[in-house]
Amino acid sequence: MTIDTLRLTAEDALGLLARKEVSSAELHGAYLDAVAERDDELHCYLRTVEEAEGDGVPIALKDVISTKGVETTAGSKILAGYVPVFDATVAARCRAAGLPVIGKTNTDEFAMGSSTENSAYGPTHNPWDPTRVPGGSGGGTAAAVSAGLAPWGLGSDTGGSIKQPSALCGNVGLRPTYGTVSRYGVVAFASSLDQVGPVAKNVRDCARLYSIVSGKDSADSTTVEVPPVELPEGESLQGLRIGVPKEMNEADGIEPGVTAAVQKAIELARELGAEVGECELPRSVEYGLACYYLIAPAEASSNLARYEGVRYGLRVDADTYYEMVERTRDAGFGDEPKRRIMLGTYALSAGYYDAYYGQAQKVRTLIAREHAAAFEGFDLIVSPTSPTVAFELGEKAADPLAMYLSDLLTIPSCMAGLPGLNIPCGLSDGLPVGLQLIGPQLSENTLFRTGHALERALGFDAVPERLR
Amino acid sequence: MAITREEVLHVAKLASLELTEEEVERLTGELSAILEAVSKVSELDLADVPPTSHPLELVNAWDEDEPRPSLSLDDAFANAPAREGDLFKVPPTA
Numbered sequence: 001m002t003i004d005t006l007r008l009t010a011e012d013a014l015g016l017l018a019r020k021e022v023s024s025a026e027l028h029g030a031y032l033d034a035v036a037e038r039d040d041e042l043h044c045y046l047r048t049v050e051e052a053e054g055d056g057v058p059i060a061l062k063d064v065i066s067t068k069g070v071e072t073t074a075g076s077k078i079l080a081g082y083v084p085v086f087d088a089t090v091a092a093r094c095r096a097a098g099l100p101v102i103g104k105t106n107t108d109e110f111a112m113g114s115s116t117e118n119s120a121y122g123p124t125h126n127p128w129d130p131t132r133v134p135g136g137s138g139g140g141t142a143a144a145v146s147a148g149l150a151p152w153g154l155g156s157d158t159g160g161s162i163k164q165p166s167a168l169c170g171n172v173g174l175r176p177t178y179g180t181v182s183r184y185g186v187v188a189f190a191s192s193l194d195q196v197g198p199v200a201k202n203v204r205d206c207a208r209l210y211s212i213v214s215g216k217d218s219a220d221s222t223t224v225e226v227p228p229v230e231l232p233e234g235e236s237l238q239g240l241r242i243g244v245p246k247e248m249n250e251a252d253g254i255e256p257g258v259t260a261a262v263q264k265a266i267e268l269a270r271e272l273g274a275e276v277g278e279c280e281l282p283r284s285v286e287y288g289l290a291c292y293y294l295i296a297p298a299e300a301s302s303n304l305a306r307y308e309g310v311r312y313g314l315r316v317d318a319d320t321y322y323e324m325v326e327r328t329r330d331a332g333f334g335d336e337p338k339r340r341i342m343l344g345t346y347a348l349s350a351g352y353y354d355a356y357y358g359q360a361q362k363v364r365t366l367i368a369r370e371h372a373a374a375f376e377g378f379d380l381i382v383s384p385t386s387p388t389v390a391f392e393l394g395e396k397a398a399d400p401l402a403m404y405l406s407d408l409l410t411i412p413s414c415m416a417g418l419p420g421l422n423i424p425c426g427l428s429d430g431l432p433v434g435l436q437l438i439g440p441q442l443s444e445n446t447l448f449r450t451g452h453a454l455e456r457a458l459g460f461d462a463v464p465e466r467l468r
Numbered sequence: 469m470a471i472t473r474e475e476v477l478h479v480a481k482l483a484s485l486e487l488t489e490e491e492v493e494r495l496t497g498e499l500s501a502i503l504e505a506v507s508k509v510s511e512l513d514l515a516d517v518p519p520t521s522h523p524l525e526l527v528n529a530w531d532e533d534e535p536r537p538s539l540s541l542d543d544a545f546a547n548a549p550a551r552e553g554d555l556f557k558v559p560p561t562a
Contacts, residue, residue, distance in 0.1 A: 085543040178523045192522050221529035222522070283512070290508040301483060308484070310556050312547035321561045326486035338485060342495055343502055345483040346471070359509045361519030366512070368520060400498060401505055417523025441524075 003030040006148035006463045010205040013057040013151055028052035028100045035103070035149050038467075042125045044134075044144035047071060048103035056098035059209075060144045060153035063104040064111055065196070066185040067091050074187040075107040075119040075137075078307050078314045078332025088185025089220065090154060090196050090213045097212045102150050105140030109334045110304065111161055111189045113137050114406035117397050118336040125393070126169060128431050128464040132390040135165030135406075141199050142169040146464055152200040152209050156186060158193045159292050160385075160410030166199055166422040167385035167434020170462050172206045172451065173199045175410075177441045178417035179224040181210075182217035190299035191222075193292075193414055201462055203423065203451040207231055210444060230445045232452030238273035240450060242266070243378030246278055247285040248409050254387040257428025262384045265425040265435045268457050269382075269450075279374045279381060284367045284412035291367065292411045293404060294347050294360035301344030304337060339400060368416040375440045380450060383409050385422045385434035413438045421447040424460045432460075470500045 001022060016022040032048060039045055046063050049070055061067060064074045066084035068091070073079040087095060094101070108118035116124040116139030124139040126132040127147035134143040138155030142165035145153055155162040157175040166173030174197045181196040188194060198209035211229035244266060249259070270276045309315035309328035316331045318324040333341070347356035374381055387408055396403040413420050418438055425435040435454070437447050461468075476496050480487045487495065541554055550557035 082547055085539060085546050179526070218531050221531070222524065222526065224524065224526070287509060287512065290506040293502065293506045294509065305484075309549060310558055313549075315549035317559070319559060321558050322484075323486070324559050325484045329484055330486045330488070330491075333485075338487075338491070339495065339498060339502075341483050341485065342476070342479055342499060343506075346475070346479045346499070346503070347506075349479065349482060355510060356506070358519060359512075359514065360506075361521060362514040362517040363509050363512065364520040365517050366514070368523070401501060415523075 003027065005030055005034045006467055008151055009201045010057045010151045010208060017056070024055045024058070024098070024100060025052040028058045028102065031058050031102045031150060038147055039149060041130055042127060042143055042147055043122055044105055044124055044140045044147065044149050045103040046073065046106050046121055049101045052100040054095065054098035054100040056100070057151055058102045059094055059099040060102050060105050060141050060150035061091060062138050062141050062153070062155045063107050064156050064187040065091050065154060067101060067104065070101070070104060072104065074111065075109040075121060076332065076334065076337070077120045080314065082312055084185070086185060089182035089217045091185065093213050105144055105153060107140055108137035108336065110187065110337050111137040111156055111158060112300070112336045112340055114160065114164060114403050115396065116140060117393065118334060120334050123393060126390045127467060128170065128390065131392060132431070133168065133393055135168035135386070135390065137161040138199070139165045142166050142171060142173065145169070145171050145199050145201060146462065147467065152198060152205050154196055154213065155199050156194060156196050157414070158189050158296055159414050160407040162197045162199060163385050163410050163420050163422040163434070163436060164406060168390040168432065170424040170432030170460070170464070171199060171201055172203050173197065173422045174206050174210055174444070175414065175420045176210060176214060176444060177419040179222050180214045180226045180442070182220040182223050184217055184219035188303040190296040191303065192299060193296060203448055203455050204231055207448040227442060227445065230448070232448040234449065235453050235456055236273050237269055237450060237453050240274040241378045242269055242274045242276045243279035243374050243381040244276060245281040245374065245381055245383060247281050248383035251285055251387065251408060253405060253408070254384055255389065255428060258384045258387065258389065258433050261426030261428055261433035262435055265454060265458060266382060269454060272453055272457060277378065279378060281370045281374060281412065284370050285408065287363050288367060288412040288415060289404060289408055291360045291363040291415060294356050295364065297340040297344030298347045298357045299344070301341045301348065304341055307332060364415050367412055371413065371416045371418060379446055380437050380439040380443065383436050385410060385436035389428050389431035389433060409436060417441060419444050419447060421451050423451045423455050424462060425458055426460065430465065471496060471503060
């Protein structure tokens with residue numbers, strides 16, 4: 001049978017498998033065929049896995065997720081040739097669920113970026129318009145799902161790396177509550193923020209994949225017990241209270257076309273029975289970005305200290321140990337990791353710690369408190385996921401601060417450890433606009449229920465127009 | 469908040485990065501601009517606010533203290549640039 005990978009959802013695929021109309025290996029082969037056809041242009045994958053292992057729905061894994069026997073580089077030259085000898089817990093859970101790996105997807109180096117342009121292996125292109133970025137850091141997974149090169153995939157999110165690329169590529173991405181998905185075996189960026197999460201074509205697939213990978217793991221002591229995942233079904237939002245934080249919906253830099261699509265979705269939520277009201281997060285938006293760009297680089301500078309040319313990864317030979325370490329790191333890291341290592345090392349260094357890192361940790365407390373106050377009156381809050389639609393490749397690459405602003409609206413909830421779901425809510429200039437739903441910790445089921453009802457009412461066609 | 473060339477060199481040393489001359493120059497400008505932006509956090513008076521180091525209120529996540537299988541030596545060395553016997557081999561420290 002012909003498999004239309006552009007349209008096939010994971011749920012459709014499960015149906016085909018259950019009725020024995022197709023085998024898992026045939027599905028896997030269909031995605032590899034699609035990769036052969038379209039990935040020269042898009043560059044979603046850093047490498048594919050030719051051998052299908054398992055009897056389930058194939059999956060794409062971001063290249064920060066360790067896969068036993070399959071090279072894992074985190075988009076960095078310093079890990080070129082690194083072949084893990086163990087699976088990350090999330091990879092092991094996919095394996096246990098029978099999901100064959102299609103391949104490892106492109107990412108900004110060490111997941112540091114908002115466009116995938118920081119990958120040492122070249123950028124990924126947006127399936128809606130290949131002259132534009134797919135977002136980042138998880139642009140490879142997001143673009144693969146939208147381009148029919150994977151039915152679903154896993155990303156990782158520190159300050160927006162799942163939600164923002166899903167917004168720019170027009171699919172569904174969940175950054176789960178901090179602690180609900182194990183990070184064991186996932187290349188670390190900023191450990192008090194990093195989370196793994198699912199990307200899919202619709203909310204039900206996203207919920208299904210979340211149920212496969214989430215849950216306590218003795219190998220990651222930050223994980224918690226997760227409430228049973230409910231696959232969303234209803235179409236009504238009766239009884240749901242939605243808050244619209246005006247700072248996140250009226251921030252400078254939000255494109256008018258983005259605001260229009262988000263407003264329309266909010267209006268639709270009201271028609272489906274939700275109560276909609278305004279709320280405030282005054283300091284979360286104003287100070288969130290500064291807070292993040294102190295805490296994340298500080299933690300990154302510590303996490304990336306492990307790349308010293310001794311146990312794994314690149315080594316540049318030198319006469320002494322210290323020269324070897326310094327040369328290895330200079331040769332192996334790209335510009336963005338170096339920038340963040342330098343910034344983080346500075347912020348943690350003697351004399352500056354209290355003014356920068358210490359102060360940022362206090363701002364983090366304020367951000368968590370503001371969100372908690374908003375959730376006293378509302379079940380969830382909404383905003384655009386990204387202030388803009390997908391931007392041109394190269395447009396922001398030379399200006400780190402302009403690039404950092406891409407995460408303005410995703411960062412605050414990450415600082416508070418809150419779950420956030422992106423669903424596509426329309427087009428602006430022919431490019432997808434993402435709606436961000438944020439709830440209290442462990443409110444994933446509410447996000448799924450709301451996202452599912454809105455998705456059905458919106459009727460967004462997630463297949464890029466140029467590929468239909 | 470400008471950062472000087474000397475500070476960039478000092479921080480590079482702390483971070484074990486041997487930067488090229490071109491990188492030192494570029495990073496001096498870029499880090500100054502980024503530091504000016506992130507210094508915004510110092511506008512707030514937060515003397516009475518406790519810091520958040522972790523978004524969950526988890527305390528002492530213990531595991532049972534019992535032996536379990538771990539990586540074999542060959543697996544542990546599988547990605548090492550240089551091995552000598554059961555040791556990672558590195559150049560002399562001086």
